[in-house]
Amino acid sequence: QQKVQQSPESLSVPEGGMASLNCTSSDRNFQYFWWYRQHSGEGPKALMSIFSDGDKKEGRFTAHLNKASLHVSLHIRDSQPSDSALYFCAASGATSSGQKLVFGQGTILKVYL
């Protein structure tokens, strides 16, 4: 079983709508959580990180972390067609000798006009 599970597998929202992506991990050693975004034909790119319990807001994007339940979410308000992409949740543990990320299987987001 994957250590990082994402849901839903795919999501369609109208332009201007709210998209909510979820991620649950099964390893309590994970301390750092990331959301990566991948547009078609490109490599993944870090969207935002969250390391502390609670909310973190960056523009239209808000990440929420609950370490007790090992649950991370990403909420995109006022969704735009350019937000259509594959979104990965990723997690890593504390280390000073080289970080290793564990990725979820991804959520495909489609924003339609």
Add this chain to the structure above:
Amino acid sequence: EAAVTQSPRNKVAVTGGKVTLSCNQTNNHNNMYWYRQDTGHGLRLIHYSYGAGSTEKGDIPDGYKASRPSQENFSLILELATPSQTSVYFCASGGDWGESEQFFGPGTRLTVL
């Protein structure tokens, strides 16, 4: 911005042939990574490196070798390519700490016939 480049971008190989995928980074990161991306599996770590001369096995190393001859360059080698290794391969570089971001290259699409 950190830069990671990969070559070739596309490769068609024959079963049993040798394939070498190359990666170069200009951000002076100690750590470099090779992932493969397959639908439904997200990004899976094949090999990684903490610095020049070092290589470590990731989660799915079977059938792959890696080489890190310098800080900037990291290669993935398929000595005897098989059709099951048809995939998109991504190289990434990143810092030493758990909270470090990873920077990805544009990917190499490999088809083994």
